[in-house]
Amino acid sequence: MRRKLAAGNWKMNGLAAQIEVLNDLTSRHPTPAVDVMICPPATLVGAAAAATAGKPLMIGGQDCHTAGSGAHTGDISAAMLADAGAGAVILGHSERREDHGEDDALVAAKTTTVQGAGLIAVVCVGETLAQREGGETLDVIKAQLTGSIPADAAADTLVVAYEPVWAIGTGKIPTLTEIAEVHDFIRAELTGRFGADFADKIRLLYGGSVKPTNAEEIFAVSNVDGALVGGASLKAEDFSGIITALEAS
Ligand SMILES: O=C(CO)COP(=O)(O)O
Numbered sequence: 001m002r003r004k005l006a007a008g009n010w011k012m013n014g015l016a017a018q019i020e021v022l023n024d025l026t027s028r029h030p031t032p033a034v035d036v037m038i039c040p041p042a043t044l045v046g047a048a049a050a051a052t053a054g055k056p057l058m059i060g061g062q063d064c065h066t067a068g069s070g071a072h073t074g075d076i077s078a079a080m081l082a083d084a085g086a087g088a089v090i091l092g093h094s095e096r097r098e099d100h101g102e103d104d105a106l107v108a109a110k111t112t113t114v115q116g117a118g119l120i121a122v123v124c125v126g127e128t129l130a131q132r133e134g135g136e137t138l139d140v141i142k143a144q145l146t147g148s149i150p151a152d153a154a155a156d157t158l159v160v161a162y163e164p165v166w167a168i169g170t171g172k173i174p175t176l177t178e179i180a181e182v183h184d185f186i187r188a189e190l191t192g193r194f195g196a197d198f199a200d201k202i203r204l205l206y207g208g209s210v211k212p213t214n215a216e217e218i219f220a221v222s223n224v225d226g227a228l229v230g231g232a233s234l235k236a237e238d239f240s241g242i243i244t245a246l247e248a249s
Pocket of ligand 1: 167
Protein backbone atom coordinates (compact mmCIF):
# COMPACT_ATOMS: atom_id res chain seq x y z
CA MET A 1 0.00 0.00 0.00
CA ARG A 2 1.36 3.42 -0.94
CA ARG A 3 1.69 5.88 1.92
CA LYS A 4 0.01 9.11 0.93
CA LEU A 5 2.06 12.29 0.58
CA ALA A 6 1.14 15.92 1.19
CA ALA A 7 3.95 18.01 -0.33
CA GLY A 8 4.27 21.78 -0.27
CA ASN A 9 6.28 23.80 -2.77
CA TRP A 10 7.05 27.25 -1.43
CA LYS A 11 8.57 28.32 -4.78
CA MET A 12 10.42 31.68 -4.51
CA ASN A 13 8.62 32.66 -1.31
CA GLY A 14 9.74 32.92 2.28
CA LEU A 15 12.24 34.84 4.38
CA ALA A 16 13.57 33.55 7.71
CA ALA A 17 10.28 34.17 9.54
CA GLN A 18 8.55 31.65 7.25
CA ILE A 19 10.20 28.84 9.29
CA GLU A 20 7.52 29.48 11.90
CA VAL A 21 5.02 27.82 9.54
CA LEU A 22 6.97 24.56 9.93
CA ASN A 23 6.81 24.78 13.72
CA ASP A 24 3.09 25.41 13.47
CA LEU A 25 2.60 22.44 11.13
CA THR A 26 4.57 20.01 13.28
CA SER A 27 2.68 21.06 16.40
CA ARG A 28 -0.67 20.67 14.60
CA HIS A 29 0.38 17.28 13.18
CA PRO A 30 2.75 15.58 15.67
CA THR A 31 1.96 12.10 14.32
CA PRO A 32 0.49 12.49 10.81
CA ALA A 33 -1.05 9.42 9.17
CA VAL A 34 0.46 10.53 5.84
CA ASP A 35 3.92 11.68 4.75
CA VAL A 36 4.34 15.45 4.90
CA MET A 37 6.96 17.39 2.95
CA ILE A 38 7.79 21.06 2.47
CA CYS A 39 10.16 22.31 -0.22
CA PRO A 40 11.34 25.79 0.81
CA PRO A 41 13.64 27.99 -1.28
CA ALA A 42 17.27 26.84 -1.11
CA THR A 43 18.15 29.65 1.30
CA LEU A 44 15.86 28.12 3.93
CA VAL A 45 16.60 24.40 3.47
CA GLY A 46 19.16 24.23 6.29
CA ALA A 47 17.04 26.20 8.74
CA ALA A 48 13.94 24.22 7.76
CA ALA A 49 15.73 20.91 8.30
CA ALA A 50 17.01 22.11 11.69
CA ALA A 51 13.52 23.24 12.73
CA THR A 52 11.99 19.88 11.79
CA ALA A 53 14.80 17.55 12.94
CA GLY A 54 13.31 14.43 14.52
CA LYS A 55 9.80 15.46 13.48
CA PRO A 56 7.65 13.79 10.82
CA LEU A 57 8.05 16.52 8.20
CA MET A 58 10.51 16.02 5.36
CA ILE A 59 12.29 18.96 3.77
CA GLY A 60 12.97 19.02 0.04
CA GLY A 61 14.68 21.18 -2.55
CA GLN A 62 12.98 22.67 -5.61
CA ASP A 63 15.69 21.92 -8.18
CA CYS A 64 19.36 20.94 -8.43
CA HIS A 65 22.20 20.61 -10.92
CA THR A 66 23.12 17.32 -12.56
CA ALA A 67 26.68 17.48 -11.23
CA GLY A 68 27.77 16.76 -7.67
CA SER A 69 29.96 19.86 -7.45
CA GLY A 70 32.02 22.14 -9.66
CA ALA A 71 32.14 25.39 -11.60
CA HIS A 72 28.41 26.13 -11.90
CA THR A 73 27.84 29.57 -10.42
CA GLY A 74 24.45 29.97 -8.82
CA ASP A 75 23.58 26.27 -8.88
CA ILE A 76 23.29 23.76 -6.06
CA SER A 77 23.82 20.01 -6.16
CA ALA A 78 21.72 17.15 -4.84
CA ALA A 79 24.59 16.31 -2.47
CA MET A 80 24.46 19.85 -1.07
CA LEU A 81 20.71 19.62 -0.52
CA ALA A 82 21.17 16.26 1.20
CA ASP A 83 23.96 17.73 3.33
CA ALA A 84 21.64 20.60 4.35
CA GLY A 85 19.03 18.08 5.50
CA ALA A 86 16.79 17.64 2.46
CA GLY A 87 15.25 14.25 1.72
CA ALA A 88 13.78 15.04 -1.69
CA VAL A 89 14.01 17.36 -4.68
CA ILE A 90 11.26 18.58 -7.02
CA LEU A 91 12.40 18.18 -10.64
CA GLY A 92 10.99 19.39 -13.94
CA HIS A 93 8.42 21.75 -12.45
CA SER A 94 6.69 23.63 -15.27
CA GLU A 95 8.13 26.88 -13.91
CA ARG A 96 11.65 25.45 -14.34
CA ARG A 97 10.76 24.15 -17.79
CA GLU A 98 9.34 27.59 -18.72
CA ASP A 99 11.72 30.00 -16.93
CA HIS A 100 14.92 28.04 -17.50
CA GLY A 101 14.22 26.06 -20.68
CA GLU A 102 14.56 22.71 -18.92
CA ASP A 103 13.74 19.80 -21.22
CA ASP A 104 12.91 16.18 -20.51
CA ALA A 105 16.48 14.97 -21.06
CA LEU A 106 17.79 17.40 -18.44
CA VAL A 107 15.06 16.38 -16.00
CA ALA A 108 15.97 12.72 -16.53
CA ALA A 109 19.65 13.47 -15.85
CA LYS A 110 18.69 15.34 -12.69
CA THR A 111 16.49 12.43 -11.60
CA THR A 112 19.46 10.09 -11.90
CA THR A 113 21.61 12.48 -9.86
CA VAL A 114 18.99 12.96 -7.16
CA GLN A 115 18.32 9.25 -6.78
CA GLY A 116 22.05 8.59 -6.78
CA ALA A 117 22.39 10.99 -3.85
CA GLY A 118 19.81 8.93 -1.95
CA LEU A 119 17.05 11.51 -2.26
CA ILE A 120 13.47 11.21 -3.51
CA ALA A 121 12.93 12.70 -6.98
CA VAL A 122 9.52 14.36 -7.37
CA VAL A 123 9.22 14.49 -11.17
CA CYS A 124 6.59 16.92 -12.50
CA VAL A 125 4.63 16.60 -15.72
CA GLY A 126 1.65 18.53 -17.07
CA GLU A 127 0.06 19.99 -20.17
CA THR A 128 -0.55 23.64 -21.07
CA LEU A 129 -4.04 24.97 -21.75
CA ALA A 130 -3.37 25.01 -25.50
CA GLN A 131 -2.30 21.37 -25.36
CA ARG A 132 -5.42 20.39 -23.41
CA GLU A 133 -7.69 22.30 -25.75
CA GLY A 134 -5.90 20.69 -28.69
CA GLY A 135 -6.66 17.21 -27.32
CA GLU A 136 -2.95 16.51 -26.79
CA THR A 137 -2.94 16.02 -23.02
CA LEU A 138 -2.20 12.30 -22.86
CA ASP A 139 0.38 12.50 -25.66
CA VAL A 140 2.18 15.31 -23.80
CA ILE A 141 2.10 13.41 -20.50
CA LYS A 142 3.37 10.25 -22.18
CA ALA A 143 6.28 12.10 -23.80
CA GLN A 144 7.20 13.87 -20.55
CA LEU A 145 7.07 10.64 -18.55
CA THR A 146 9.17 8.76 -21.09
CA GLY A 147 11.69 11.57 -21.41
CA SER A 148 11.92 12.73 -17.80
CA ILE A 149 12.10 9.38 -15.99
CA PRO A 150 15.31 7.55 -16.85
CA ALA A 151 15.21 3.87 -17.82
CA ASP A 152 17.17 2.94 -14.70
CA ALA A 153 15.03 4.95 -12.27
CA ALA A 154 14.56 3.45 -8.80
CA ALA A 155 10.97 2.94 -7.66
CA ASP A 156 11.66 3.51 -3.97
CA THR A 157 12.77 7.11 -4.48
CA LEU A 158 10.44 8.21 -7.28
CA VAL A 159 7.30 10.33 -6.96
CA VAL A 160 5.40 11.69 -9.98
CA ALA A 161 3.39 14.91 -9.80
CA TYR A 162 0.74 15.74 -12.39
CA GLU A 163 0.45 19.52 -12.55
CA PRO A 164 -1.61 20.92 -15.41
CA VAL A 165 0.17 24.20 -16.17
CA TRP A 166 -3.11 26.09 -16.55
CA ALA A 167 -4.25 25.02 -13.06
CA ILE A 168 -1.16 26.35 -11.25
CA GLY A 169 -1.90 29.47 -9.25
CA THR A 170 -5.09 30.14 -11.19
CA GLY A 171 -7.78 28.75 -8.88
CA LYS A 172 -8.91 26.50 -11.76
CA ILE A 173 -8.70 22.74 -11.53
CA PRO A 174 -9.52 20.04 -14.08
CA THR A 175 -12.74 18.11 -13.57
CA LEU A 176 -12.35 15.11 -11.30
CA THR A 177 -12.91 12.91 -14.36
CA GLU A 178 -10.02 14.64 -16.13
CA ILE A 179 -7.75 14.17 -13.11
CA ALA A 180 -8.69 10.48 -12.93
CA GLU A 181 -8.05 10.03 -16.65
CA VAL A 182 -4.51 11.42 -16.38
CA HIS A 183 -3.63 9.66 -13.11
CA ASP A 184 -4.90 6.31 -14.41
CA PHE A 185 -2.93 6.93 -17.59
CA ILE A 186 0.29 7.69 -15.67
CA ARG A 187 -0.11 4.49 -13.62
CA ALA A 188 -0.70 2.49 -16.80
CA GLU A 189 2.29 4.07 -18.54
CA LEU A 190 4.58 3.29 -15.61
CA THR A 191 3.23 -0.26 -15.51
CA GLY A 192 3.82 -0.73 -19.23
CA ARG A 193 7.36 0.56 -19.05
CA PHE A 194 8.61 -0.70 -15.69
CA GLY A 195 6.14 -3.42 -14.65
CA ALA A 196 3.40 -3.51 -12.03
CA ASP A 197 5.69 -4.05 -9.02
CA PHE A 198 7.50 -0.81 -9.84
CA ALA A 199 4.44 1.21 -10.84
CA ASP A 200 2.42 0.22 -7.78
CA LYS A 201 5.06 1.78 -5.52
CA ILE A 202 4.99 5.23 -7.12
CA ARG A 203 3.01 7.95 -5.38
CA LEU A 204 1.13 10.05 -7.96
CA LEU A 205 0.48 13.58 -6.71
CA TYR A 206 -1.98 16.05 -8.17
CA GLY A 207 -0.85 19.70 -8.19
CA GLY A 208 -2.54 22.91 -9.26
CA SER A 209 -4.78 25.11 -7.07
CA VAL A 210 -5.23 22.49 -4.33
CA LYS A 211 -6.91 24.16 -1.33
CA PRO A 212 -8.45 22.89 1.90
CA THR A 213 -11.84 23.44 0.22
CA ASN A 214 -11.24 21.16 -2.79
CA ALA A 215 -8.75 18.68 -1.28
CA GLU A 216 -11.32 16.13 -0.13
CA GLU A 217 -12.86 15.66 -3.60
CA ILE A 218 -9.46 15.54 -5.30
CA PHE A 219 -8.14 12.94 -2.83
CA ALA A 220 -11.12 10.71 -3.59
CA VAL A 221 -10.03 10.43 -7.25
CA SER A 222 -8.60 7.19 -8.58
CA ASN A 223 -4.79 6.95 -8.38
CA VAL A 224 -4.36 10.25 -6.55
CA ASP A 225 -1.92 9.50 -3.72
CA GLY A 226 -1.54 13.05 -2.48
CA ALA A 227 -0.87 16.59 -3.61
CA LEU A 228 1.89 18.99 -4.55
CA VAL A 229 0.67 22.30 -3.18
CA GLY A 230 1.95 25.78 -3.97
CA GLY A 231 0.15 28.81 -2.55
CA ALA A 232 -1.82 26.89 0.08
CA SER A 233 1.39 25.46 1.57
CA LEU A 234 2.59 28.91 2.65
CA LYS A 235 0.11 29.17 5.52
CA ALA A 236 0.02 26.49 8.23
CA GLU A 237 -3.75 26.67 8.56
CA ASP A 238 -4.31 26.01 4.85
CA PHE A 239 -1.74 23.24 4.49
CA SER A 240 -2.95 21.67 7.71
CA GLY A 241 -6.44 21.43 6.23
CA ILE A 242 -5.00 19.63 3.21
CA ILE A 243 -3.03 17.20 5.42
CA THR A 244 -6.19 16.45 7.40
CA ALA A 245 -8.18 15.86 4.20
CA LEU A 246 -5.51 13.47 2.94
CA GLU A 247 -5.46 11.59 6.23
CA ALA A 248 -9.23 11.14 5.99
CA SER A 249 -9.16 9.95 2.36
O1 LIG B 1 2.90 24.50 -8.84
C1 LIG B 1 2.32 24.04 -7.87
C2 LIG B 1 3.03 23.19 -6.90
O2 LIG B 1 4.26 22.77 -7.39
C3 LIG B 1 0.91 24.36 -7.59
O3 LIG B 1 0.83 25.70 -7.22
P1 LIG B 1 -0.58 26.27 -6.62
O4 LIG B 1 -1.03 25.29 -5.57
O5 LIG B 1 -0.22 27.62 -6.09
O6 LIG B 1 -1.54 26.31 -7.77
